[in-house]
Amino acid sequence: MFDLKKHVKARSIDEAIALLIENPGARLIAGGTDILIKLRHGKQGFSELVDIHDLPQLRFIKLDENNDILIGSGAVFNDIIESGIIQTHIPMLKDAAQSVGGPQIRNVATIGGNICNGVTSADSASSLFALDAVLEIRGRKTKRNIPVSDFYFGPGRVDLKKGEILTNIRISQKNYKGSSGFYYKYAMRNAMDIATIGCAVSLKTKNHVLEDYRIAFGVAGPVPMRCKITEETMRNKKVSRKLLQDISQAVEKDVNPRTSWRATKEFRMNIIKELCVRATKEALKRAGEEI
Numbered sequence: 001m002f003d004l005k006k007h008v009k010a011r012s013i014d015e016a017i018a019l020l021i022e023n024p025g026a027r028l029i030a031g032g033t034d035i036l037i038k039l040r041h042g043k044q045g046f047s048e049l050v051d052i053h054d055l056p057q058l059r060f061i062k063l064d065e066n067n068d069i070l071i072g073s074g075a076v077f078n079d080i081i082e083s084g085i086i087q088t089h090i091p092m093l094k095d096a097a098q099s100v101g102g103p104q105i106r107n108v109a110t111i112g113g114n115i116c117n118g119v120t121s122a123d124s125a126s127s128l129f130a131l132d133a134v135l136e137i138r139g140r141k142t143k144r145n146i147p148v149s150d151f152y153f154g155p156g157r158v159d160l161k162k163g164e165i166l167t168n169i170r171i172s173q174k175n176y177k178g179s180s181g182f183y184y185k186y187a188m189r190n191a192m193d194i195a196t197i198g199c200a201v202s203l204k205t206k207n208h209v210l211e212d213y214r215i216a217f218g219v220a221g222p223v224p225m226r227c228k229i230t231e232e233t234m235r236n237k238k239v240s241r242k243l244l245q246d247i248s249q250a251v252e253k254d255v256n257p258r259t260s261w262r263a264t265k266e267f268r269m270n271i272i273k274e275l276c277v278r279a280t281k282e283a284l285k286r287a288g289e290e291i
């Protein structure tokens with residue numbers, strides 16, 4: 001049973017912020033695919049919802065005057081899959097969106113909810129980490145921008161203060177132009193399952209050399225993470241089979257998976273070492289490289 005005492009629909013971002021301040025115990029609901037499960041479990045002690053589902057000011061995907069990509073927090077995964085901007089510039093995020101849940105979930109679940117829920121398995125998170133995405137957050141009288149890599153404090157804990165809303169996600173042109181990427185999800189089954197491990201790779205090559213290499217994982221630690229040691233070691237290396245082996249060895253130094261009922265630490269480590277190779281290979285293919 002849902003112990004729901006109050007449900008208020010906001011008609012604007014300002015109204016949503018005002019409602020959150022008026023009702024300090026309330027939580028935001030966007031698609032509801034995470035928050036309604038928490039409400040039903042009843043463990044987090046909230047029973048009031050401020051509804052931002054389908055708010056037009058939050059549901060968009062566009063390029064700004066600098067060709068930065070802006071994704072409204074209320075964009076659902078199907079919006080991302082169908083967006084020409086995403087397909088053209090950051091197909092890796094389309095890979096991630098396609099891997100979420102099933103068709104019904106992708107129709108209502110938002111990218112903002114995916115990030116603000118604060119879990120390491122969020123499929124959109126690794127791609128956003130690899131793209132150095134910036135989160136634009138609004139409060140009653142405040143606006144702040146925070147790199148997605150600084151947003152996660154720990155499992156289920158993110159940098160959102162009372163009355164704040166994630167309005168949109170910004171991906172700067174410098175972080176996607178000329179880059180090719182791929183997101184690879186390993187789960188026990190192909191649909192309706194959260195990631196055992198998710199891996200996003202974004203890279204740039206020049207004359208068959210890795211000019212830029214970024215790799216991020218979900219579920220390789222308590223929060224999504226970039227693999228900085230691997231990235232630094234691989235930059236300026238020649239594209240080759242040996243490179244893939246080196247990546248697979250290097251990631252061990254960056255990650256910290258744990259054992260859960262879903263998979264053991266050792267199994268996850270094996271998957272990590274394989275997924276980084278597969279995601280890199282696919283990203284290289286998109287960059288026109290052959291191995």
Ligand SMILES: Cc1cc2nc3c(=O)[nH]c(=O)nc-3n(C[C@H](O)[C@H](O)[C@H](O)COP(=O)(O)OP(=O)(O)OC[C@H]3O[C@@H](n4cnc5c(N)ncnc54)[C@H](O)[C@@H]3O)c2cc1C
Nearest residue numbers: 028030031032033034035100101110113114116122123166
């Ligand atoms: C059957 C099923 C399958 C699933 N499969 C996957 C999967 O494969 N991969 C995956 O990553 N996830 C999966 N999920 C989890 C979920 O669908 C996603 O995390 C989804 O993106 C959450 O978005 P939402 O809009 O439903 O968020 P909601 O449930 O509405 O909100 C989630 C949290 O974010 C907060 N929030 C929402 N929007 C904002 C905002 N704009 N600003 C600040 N806070 C906000 C809410 O208060 C809440 O705490 C699945 C869920 C279900 C039920």
